[in-house]
Amino acid sequence: MTMSTKAGASPEGAHRYVAPQLLIDGEWIGADARETSPVINPATGRAVGHVPHASAADLDRALAAAEREFPRWRKTSPRERGRILKRAADLLHDRGEEVARLATLEMGKPLAESRIELHVACEELEWFAEEARRTWGRVPPGRFGETRFSVHKQPVGPAAGFSAWNFPIGNACRKLGTALAAGCPMIYKPGEEAPAAALAVARCLVEAGVPAGVIAVVFGVPDTISRHLLASPIIRKISFTGSVPVGKHLVKLAADTMKRTTMELGGHAPVLVFDDADQQAVLDQSVQRKYRNSGQVCVSPTRFYVQDASYDAFCDGFAERAKRIRVGDGLDAETGMGPMVHARRRDAIEALVQDALDHGARLLAGGERLGNEGFFYAPTVLADVPDSARIMSEEPFGPVAVLNRFSGVDDAVEKANRLPYGLAAYAFSQNVATIHRLADDIEAGMLGINSFNISMPEVPFGGVKESGMGSEVGVEGLDAYLVTKTLSIT
Incomplete structure (x- = not known):
């Protein structure tokens, strides 16, 4: 077995790194005077930066912002939401090489794989931008005299997204893009191992026009963050990508307030x-x-x-x-x-x-x-x-x-x-x-x-048995952020 670089060597450009921040109610917050954890380059075992942890007050602020902005974001037309997502996809594509290098520096995967991940992530943002326009219901023929029935699809409410570190660009686009397309704010917690790549996606969304408070990105001890967010009645939906044991734990927490769940868990x-x-x-x-x-x-x-x-x-x-x-x-x-x-x-x-x-x-x-x-x-x-x-x-x-x-x-x-x-x-x-x-x-x-x-992007991604429940992407992924309302008018 051969190594393509000598022990201790690091290719030119490996030192470039964007310091991770929190994003809360439109504010980018650095690591000053905060608890942090190191971000390790797995090719060297050395820290390239530190990721700030969100406090309980930070999480409460993010929750309040999501609750405040939900009525406005859900009323934003699907066409406008789609335009914002497409602009974000364009920005991410334009910054592709920089963002791909961040993912490789944090995650370790070959740069060619990070480029593919970024390309697929942009495609998913673009697909949800288009599918956002098709969140309509149906009007079945009546059978009770003058009574007319219709079925409506409406955003479920503020969501919490959690994902692992293995696809930091793709997971961020998938979680945030789906929620935004459906009309739901999201508080997103990526893996602390690869924060800068995920934050690059959030920055593109903000610059594309996502209003302050509609998305938040937080980091910290996973169990502490998840317990705080899932205990809040403000959160009505959670989406998780990760291991089976953690997924089961989150489902139990979500059951206390009957939150909707999408669980994309492990496999073999x-x-x-x-x-x-x-x-x-x-x-x-x-x-x-x-x-x-x-x-x-x-x-x-x-x-x-x-x-x-x-x-x-x-x-x-x-x-x-x-x-x-x-x-x-x-x-x-x-x-x-x-x-x-x-x-x-x-x-x-x-x-x-x-x-x-x-x-x-x-x-x-x-x-x-x-x-x-x-x-x-x-x-x-x-x-x-x-x-x-x-x-x-x-x-x-x-x-x-x-x-x-x-x-x-x-x-x-x-x-x-x-x-x-x-x-x-x-x-x-x-x-x-x-x-x-x-x-x-x-x-x-x-x-x-x-x-x-x-x-x-057009087909559902999800498992059966202990590999999870629900699906991401596809029309099924978008539908997971919508509630169904039957309307009867006489």
Whole structure:
């Protein structure tokens, strides 16, 4: 395994950083005289800045502003809300290189991946800008004499958004863009690991014309922030992207005041590879998607089940490709995979890999830390991993692929559905009957057949079982911020 930069080296431009701030009622607030936490460059392990934490008074101010502005923002025409979102998308696109570099500096992913993330985020803002005009209801034909019925869609009210650090640009656009399109103010708490990239999105929205108080961006201890916001009757909707345990905790808090919830939680995506699939093409796609963002992706393919006749060659091909990936600082153009986001994630992966080996798994590639600084871990491939190993039941959220074999369709479906998660799943086969069977029986909110491309702004993104409830993006994502009112007039 090779590193694309020498230990201790940092590509030119890595020092550029925008100091994180809070955004509350239109005011940008710095870290002076506040509790802060360091923002660590995961490629070096050194702090590049500090993120200010919001106090209880800050949160109350943000809540009051959201409550004050909701009546005005909901009355702003969908056309005008859409214009603001499109202007914000244009601003973000124009600043693309700067914002992408912030994401890479904070998150570690290769710059090419950050650029793709930014492009997709702009597309989502643009799509919601257009879809905001179509939040209409319906008028069914009457059946009670002169009584006329109509169904209306109205903004649910101020919302709270929480998201993880792995896609700081995309998550910010998705959370804030959906709420704003629907006519709802939002208090948004991104991950403290990548604050500046998320704040860049908020700055574009403010400069595009979002009124003061309609959006707020806060940071702090996640449990403290969430408890304070969810205890307030002002918040009527929450949207969360993150782990299953935290999602369950937030649902319990939301239940006390019957807040609407959208929960996009973790997964443990199975990949079923049948003998009749184009094995080389599947290998090329699988390795690229597995190690994207160092595997720190909720829909990352993780549990690879390969049919018996193809299994041994697939294992060899996967390991060979994984070993060719160049690991290093994401700002280096030669880098194919960056570091883990922080030491905790690297340590967690290391423990899962060792546990799998202790249970009899075979190590085909990786399985070690890389470099003398930063949080690098080699792209890892494990084969013949028993179900008793923790990694077969716990989402690894890192650069580890686990490979096992299956015999037939029944066996494949049983293995894919074994866990309580159901976010994404993938399958590769040219047999029409097999494809139809998988489409019916795989338990997942998103299923890719002969493709890992399962997301675009027009289609819902969400899971089933313990992977969450509700959907983001698509018309379903917008509808989650709208309440339905039936009107009867005689």
